[in-house]
Amino acid sequence: MAKKNAFYAQSGGVTAVINASACGVIETARQHKKEIGKVYAGRNGIIGALTEDLIDTSKESKKAIAALRHTPSGAFGSCRYKLKSLEENRREYERLIEVFEAHNIGYFFYNGGGDSADTCLKVSQLAEKMGYPIQAIHVPKTVDNDLPITDTCPGFGSVAKYIATSVREASFDVASMAKTSTKVFVIEVMGRHAGWIAAAGGLASDADIDLPIVILFPEVTFDRKKFMATVAAKVKKYGYVSVVVSEGVKGDDGKFLADQGLKDAFGHSQLGGVAPVVANMIREDLGLKYHWAVADYLQRAARHIASKTDVDQAYALGKAAVEAALAGKNSVMPAIIRTNDSPYRWKIEDAPLKKVANKEKMMPKSFISRDGFGITPKCRAYLEPLIQGEDFPPFTKGGLPNYVQLKNEPVAKKLNTAFELK
Known part of the structure; x- marks a missing residue:
């Protein structure tokens, strides 16, 4: 049986370090060529999967992918699009299956916040409900820091x-x-x-x-x-x-x-x-x-004043997502677990998506001063x-941050049918 390709997409509001997670996913996948074929990115998130608008990341150089680590925003385009339940909109799921089958995709990495975790959870259920084997791993990201279980959210x-x-x-x-x-x-x-x-x-x-x-x-x-x-x-x-x-x-x-x-x-x-x-x-x-x-x-x-801790964690979670998929895991999110405050130490553990999706982590009352106006x-x-820490991007001779703009070459379409978003 031919090795499966991977699909990676970014969702929701972007951050200074979401591309560091993308870098972690793509570089790690490239290190496992025997298990993973190509990494296709969705242009504008899950919309890219629905419309078969895929980006071939194998066309990008090793240097360009590495530069994602210090480049802000979403290199492949993001979106705010939430899949409804299978019962409410079966056509979307059937379309995803159609696109994944056409491009031999067996790994799904969705990089986003709470709503993205929900989308990832729904995609992970495709194997059971529609008979198509796909491993869905959520890569956490949100500046709001409101995902449960993880100590903090990249961004x-x-x-x-x-x-x-x-x-x-x-x-x-x-x-x-x-x-x-x-x-x-x-x-x-x-x-x-x-x-x-x-x-x-x-x-x-x-x-x-x-x-x-x-x-x-x-x-x-x-x-x-x-x-x-x-x-x-x-x-x-x-x-x-x-x-x-x-x-x-x-x-x-x-x-x-x-x-x-x-x-x-x-x-x-x-x-x-x-x-x-x-x-x-x-x-x-x-x-x-x-x-x-x-x-x-x-x-x-x-990105010019990004926290080194944040950059390191964003990359590590992208890497961990691929490793989780290779280990046969499904419907999980790699999460940061704090093991010590000072000095700060952390590790990564997998959290079930059912315990992440559609749940918000609020500020504890103990974090807000009694008068309600301070910490x-x-x-x-x-x-x-x-x-903690600085992870400055390289700067150009002109004095500005030297960020990368990928070629984002499209993958040839294999389906004859178009898909209109509703």
Whole structure:
């Protein structure tokens, strides 16, 4: 029997290190040519599989694949597309089977967050329900850091390092202008339901550098009066304050402060714009001069200041995914297991996808200070190891990061039928 090919795809919001996982998958697969044929990548995630739009990664040089380790974003294109259940949309699964059979694909590696884990779980069930043998392994990724079981999610450590650094640098800026100008700086960060990224802003202040920082977590209901009193107290003591606000902050009515009334492809509320909302409240209630910023894509694309811990883990999980498949495993996700805080030590263990898909890991209450506006020493002990080390990309003669753009040559189509997404 001919050796099977592998399918790899990226899903959801990309990160500074998702390509490091891709590098881990492809380089490891290339080291096992006796067991794995070619690695095909889906152009724009699972959509590439459904539309038979596959990329032949064997056309890329060893140097180009290695450069993925220091290149941000998704090299093969990502998507927000969630497969429905087999009962709801059988045509999608039949199409996947058709494409996998046509291209002799026996390994499925899906690199993404919670919704991607759900997709991977559903694909893993194809063997049982539709009689096609395929091993589906989920490669964790999400800046939100909200996947269960794993100690951290690749992408988060680098976002945390970027936000902590940015809040520290911006705080120094505001401090220098506070006497006659800006008193409040508001920065909006990602985090729909879990405040992990917002918490990272708290790292900006420590025992050596004391900075006034107020954090608005999605886990804590926004109390306008209490928040204003805290801001006013910080400004009175320090002369200024920096506010880190998660996009997922809700009021006592249960609604997102930044809810635009729109939905994304997964049916989630389209968020964004909470920074100006909070800043205007401060102007109305306290009359203080302010500036605000939205980190948006900058926080998840900042490969130039990526955490070495994050890069190493992203690559290791891509490698572990292939090794799990070669060991005959199916419907699992390699997860980071913390074995020690200081020094930080970790290992990889397989987690069943049934315990990962559609589950969110929230910030523990013990990580949020009693007043609801800061982080605890326990939270700091968790976060600090994740932002350790630098893994700078190479720079061009022109002074910019030297990232790789793959050729992404298509695989010749073998099917006569097209597939329209619904």
